[in-house]
Amino acid sequence: MRKNATATVFLLVALALGGCSSTDPGGGDQGAGESPEVNATEAPDQSPGMQTPAAAAETYSATMPGTENPSASGSADASGPIDLSNHEFPVSWQDALQKAQDKFDGDVSKIELEQSDTGGYEYKIELLSDQQKYAMQVDANSGDVANEKTDDFDGDKVGTERQQKRIDMDSVVSLDEAMDAAKGAQDGPINKWKLEGKESGPQYEFDIDKSDNPQDGDYEVQVDAKTGKVTQQG
Incomplete structure (x- = not known):
């Protein structure tokens, strides 16, 4: 009798414990081995002051020396004036001069480098013959000919202009x-x-x-x- 009573008590305790483990905290039943459902639209809780990994990486990048946000610090205007004493263009003045001499047979009277109306830089080359003055504008970055013109001398400039201004x-x-x-x-x-x-x-x-x-x-x-x-x- 004592053995039967003890077995009965163990059985009742086991049944009670089994009933508790099969019920989730929200009151709904779920099968053994199943994970509780998670609402995909709900973001996980964060402690105050904590950042997500993506936000932390962004903060780190923004505070690293030399990685300032260009829009915040400003960027150099590529079309603004530059110091011509320490800047080398893809096209040299010699290149521009040769381009003009390939088009016109004459002596050099002017070589100039300045900023153009469009913001870039261009060479202005002038060549002289006895009867004509030839002018060419060459883009200092691309080497493209922006403009060229030939003017005829008249009067006392014929012959003399070349002699006086040739270089x-x-x-x-x-x-x-x-x-x-x-x-x-x-x-x-x-x-x-x-x-x-x-x-x-x-x-x-x-x-x-x-x-x-x-x-x-x-x-x-x-x-x-x-x-x-x-x-x-x-």
Whole structure:
């Protein structure tokens, strides 16, 4: 009898425990081995101040040195003025000059580099024959010819214009040497330069940015192309 009573108690306890484990906290029945349902639209709880991995990565990236958001820090305007004394274009002035000489047989009277109306930079090449002046504009980045024109001389300019303004390229100092002389006289970014033949002789001219007082325009420094000496500034 005692053994039967004990077995009966164990059986009742087992049945009671089995009934409890088969009922989920919400009151609904679920089969053995099944996971409780999770509402896919509900985001998991987060403790205050915690970030999701994606948000944490974004925060880390934004605070890393050298990874500032370009829209926040601003970006350089690619079409804005640049310092021509330390910038090298894909197309050199020699390339532009050769392109003009391939189209027109004449002596060099001007080589110029400046910013164009469209924001890029272009070379202006002028060549002279006895009867004509030829002008070509060449894009300093692409090498494309932006414009070209030929004008006829008349009157006393026939023959004389070429003799007075031709530049013997073998007898002038280099652009770098002239540029160093100009910056020695007036330091600052160079916005424009040209080599031009004049009756008094060939001359370099540099427009140097007035960083201390930009509303007054540029300083203009002239350098003798044969001696490399500064002849005028202001």
